[in-house]
Amino acid sequence: MDKIEISLTINETPYQMRVLPNDTLLEVLRNQLDLTGSKEGCDEGVCGSCTVHMDGKPVRACLTLALEARGRKIKTVEGLATGDALSDLQQSFIDHGAVQCGFCTPGMLMAGEALLSTTPGPDEQTIRRALSGNICRCTGYAKIVTAVAHAGNPQAPCPDCRTQTPYLQAKE
Amino acid sequence: MRLPRFEYLGPKTLEGALDLMATHRDDAKILAGGTDLLVRMKKGLIRPKTIISLKALDELAYIKRDTRENRNNILIGGRTLIADIIASDLVQRKAPALSRACERIGAITLQHFVGTLAGNILQDNRCWHYNQSQFHRSGRGACHKDGGKICYARQDSDRCNSTCQSDGATALMALNASITLQRKGGRRRVDLADFYTNDGIAPHAIESHELLTQICIPIQGGQSAYKRLSYRSAIDYPLVCAGVLLIPSTASPTEISEARIVVGAMGRSPLYMAAASASLGGKKLDDTDAFQKAGKAAMDTAATFAVHNVGSTLEYRYAMVAEMVFQALTEAGEAARETGQKAANKGVQ
Ligand SMILES: Cc1cc2nc3c(=O)[nH]c(=O)nc-3n(C[C@H](O)[C@H](O)[C@H](O)COP(=O)(O)OP(=O)(O)OC[C@H]3O[C@@H](n4cnc5c(N)ncnc54)[C@H](O)[C@@H]3O)c2cc1C
Ligand code: SF4
Ligand code: FES
Ligand code: FES
Numbered sequence: 001m002d003k004i005e006i007s008l009t010i011n012e013t014p015y016q017m018r019v020l021p022n023d024t025l026l027e028v029l030r031n032q033l034d035l036t037g038s039k040e041g042c043d044e045g046v047c048g049s050c051t052v053h054m055d056g057k058p059v060r061a062c063l064t065l066a067l068e069a070r071g072r073k074i075k076t077v078e079g080l081a082t083g084d085a086l087s088d089l090q091q092s093f094i095d096h097g098a099v100q101c102g103f104c105t106p107g108m109l110m111a112g113e114a115l116l117s118t119t120p121g122p123d124e125q126t127i128r129r130a131l132s133g134n135i136c137r138c139t140g141y142a143k144i145v146t147a148v149a150h151a152g153n154p155q156a157p158c159p160d161c162r163t164q165t166p167y168l169q170a171k172e
Numbered sequence: 173m174r175l176p177r178f179e180y181l182g183p184k185t186l187e188g189a190l191d192l193m194a195t196h197r198d199d200a201k202i203l204a205g206g207t208d209l210l211v212r213m214k215k216g217l218i219r220p221k222t223i224i225s226l227k228a229l230d231e232l233a234y235i236k237r238d239t240r241e242n243r244n245n246i247l248i249g250g251r252t253l254i255a256d257i258i259a260s261d262l263v264q265r266k267a268p269a270l271s272r273a274c275e276r277i278g279a280i281t282l283q284h285f286v287g288t289l290a291g292n293i294l295q296d297n298r299c300w301h302y303n304q305s306q307f308h309r310s311g312r313g314a315c316h317k318d319g320g321k322i323c324y325a326r327q328d329s330d331r332c333n334s335t336c337q338s339d340g341a342t343a344l345m346a347l348n349a350s351i352t353l354q355r356k357g358g359r360r361r362v363d364l365a366d367f368y369t370n371d372g373i374a375p376h377a378i379e380s381h382e383l384l385t386q387i388c389i390p391i392q393g394g395q396s397a398y399k400r401l402s403y404r405s406a407i408d409y410p411l412v413c414a415g416v417l418l419i420p421s422t423a424s425p426t427e428i429s430e431a432r433i434v435v436g437a438m439g440r441s442p443l444y445m446a447a448a449s450a451s452l453g454g455k456k457l458d459d460t461d462a463f464q465k466a467g468k469a470a471m472d473t474a475a476t477f478a479v480h481n482v483g484s485t486l487e488y489r490y491a492m493v494a495e496m497v498f499q500a501l502t503e504a505g506e507a508a509r510e511t512g513q514k515a516a517n518k519g520v521q
Contacts (some may be wrong), residue, residue: 004180021180021223024210043173044211046280046407056286057255063210064286065203066229067180111281132406133279 006070011079019048019066026050026061029076032132037106038078048134052076058133058148077106080113085097088152089113096160098147102140107134112148121153173305179222186354186385188227193381194356196222200398202383203227204251205287207278208295215297216306217318217325226251226288232385249287250385254283256513262439267389269396269415269500273343279406282442283427290384293341293364295349297323297334297375297440298409299481313495317373325481333479334373335437337409341368342436343398344387346415352386353378359385375440394419394430395502395511399496403483411484414470414496418504425512428452430458433501435470440475445470447495457509462503467494473489 002120003018006033007172010033019028026043029035029052043062053075080087089112092098097103108131115122115130122130127148128141134145155162181200183189193200201220201311203209210219226232232251238244248257257263257274264271277283277292301324302309314320317333324328341364350363367377378384400413411434421429431452433445433510448469453460471494480486 020177022175022177024175027174044214045207045278045282048279048292054285057280058283060288063205063207065180065206065210065225067182068203068206068225075329099482107281114281129406132404133281135407 004025004067006067008066008069008074009072010074011076012073021067023063024062024068025064025066025069025074029061035076035078039103040142041103041105041107046135047104048107048111049104051110051134053110053114056114056117058111064100068134075110077109080109087113089148092147092151093144095162096143096147096150098139098143104134104136108136108144112144112151115148115155116151122149124149175210176216176219176348178213178220179220180225182225182228184228186231186383187431188226189224189226189229189383190356190381192222192224195216196224198380200224200380204291205253205283207287208291212296215304217302220466233261236456237262237391238388244391246389248387248389250290250383250387250453250513251288252290253285254287254289254292256485257289258284265345266354266391267347267396269343269346269398269504270340270389272398273400273413273415275337276400276402276410277339282407288343289340289387292512293344293367293387294376294378294384295338297332297372298334298338299334299372299479300483301325301481302334310356324433325479333440333481334372335439335479335482336368336375336441336503337400337437337482338442339400339410339413339436341436342410342413342442343396343415345442346398346417346434347389347396347431348417349389349394351384351388352388353382354385355379361388365444372440388514392417392419395504396505397500397507399500399503401492401496403448406446409482411482412489412492412496413437414493414500415442416497416500418452418501418503418508420508420512425515426457426459426509428455428505431466431501433466433470433497435474435497437482437491438474439494443474443477445497447473452501457505457512459505460502461500463505464494466501467496467498470497 008015039049041049046064052061054072178256180181203223203225232249234249244394254274255501345364396417402408415434419430421427421443431449433449448466472492475490
């Protein structure tokens, strides 16, 4: 079976490459494009560490054929920051200690960003539901949920939100 | 896990897809969201030479109401996404059991934005001895479903007892749904209740060159509900699920004229509970006692089918059949009484 020439748009950058029909989007991202932010945990749809956005919606890159990603807008965790400036959600993950080993983090961020893009100011139940397809072995989820809830939405009583720091002032 | 090699075909039209299916027959598999198919391919459970993708067939992605010639149906296309069904106001109002079932399929980031209801109905039966890696399975002889002559789930069984764990199928069967299967030069319509073969190896009555193009749900009045139990509230397949439909009588709106109870994840097919359903005829919509009895009757029937091959223990799953059926009946009964009240109030005004 021959390789097929395709073009993909990933993090707003167009790429030309040759792939096999049985290459998954995750394999192409990690092995051909060196975009190793998306992780391979289970490779069978269970864990969510490979979550990316396809046309703004969260999907499993390990269960997506690279050929099926043609013509779609793909966003990976590498596409969240603008230059060196982290997204509100990324910063919030750091501030709230929502990262331990970090393996689930790219998937959690993509699931969280997908939620925040459609539902500003989600309540806890909505957040838990949006993240329910992503497994974390370390944090116990509480800090991840808080990080999503307080992303770009600092809460005065929260000791982890940067309420009095230059972070907020810079934003104003 | 690498996927095995295959040829990829992406037809641009429905006709093109049917042509390709007629040519490739058993060598080809349809790819919708791929969240069932690709996992099985990775595990070496299935090795199609050719994959025919539905990606370009936007004509099969729709939800609409059909009211032509006195008909009253919800029509759902063969490539309609689970997320679109969850978001549909029409489905939510007229077939809430399907809304609930779709919400509970896997997880939002897993299949809701790529997975389809057709793929959900057509996903293969499962068994924890079979849905394992090649390495795991290589440690022992192949079972019936894997091409061998033994069943690890039920001793001395001469056939496969794999379980249908489709949430969508259970809800749709309770709703009396039918499906359209199209092939080159023809089509047929099958009631979902007749579509399941009760054969663990080939669970669906579909030919390899047939495409599921449409799902039709009759709007019959009454209320439906869906309840489900799984280890975790997301990602995991159901261990027990129940879909019910209660239609009140027109003469006395607080009484049940027809009930349909379907139990899923307990057999090779979703199980229509004929006796339990019939027992509710003429009963009140809030007859807790009758709902409990119907749950027990469903449990007894389900117990003759279930095999210990999807997790938990059989005893627990039996008991939970009664509970899921009871909860679903209670919810549907309450909703039906509410709608009846509203209609009565309107009449008074
Ligand atoms: C971790 C995990 C958890 C899951 N949890 C659940 C769950 O809780 N409940 C549940 O019900 N399912 C679950 N699934 C199974 C699966 O994701 C869903 O059933 C999903 O709806 C399948 O749809 P799809 O479009 O991805 O199907 P695909 O994988 O694309 O297709 C499934 C099968 O149907 C065939 N097919 C698809 N469309 C058509 C068509 N139009 N005509 C003819 N043949 C067709 C394919 O050839 C294939 O054999 C889970 C899967 C995973 C990996
Ligand atoms: S029920 Fe038996 S034959 Fe069927 S998949 Fe399980 S072990 Fe194999
Ligand atoms: S690697 Fe894709 S879901 Fe686990
Ligand atoms: S931080 Fe380790 S898996 Fe989530």
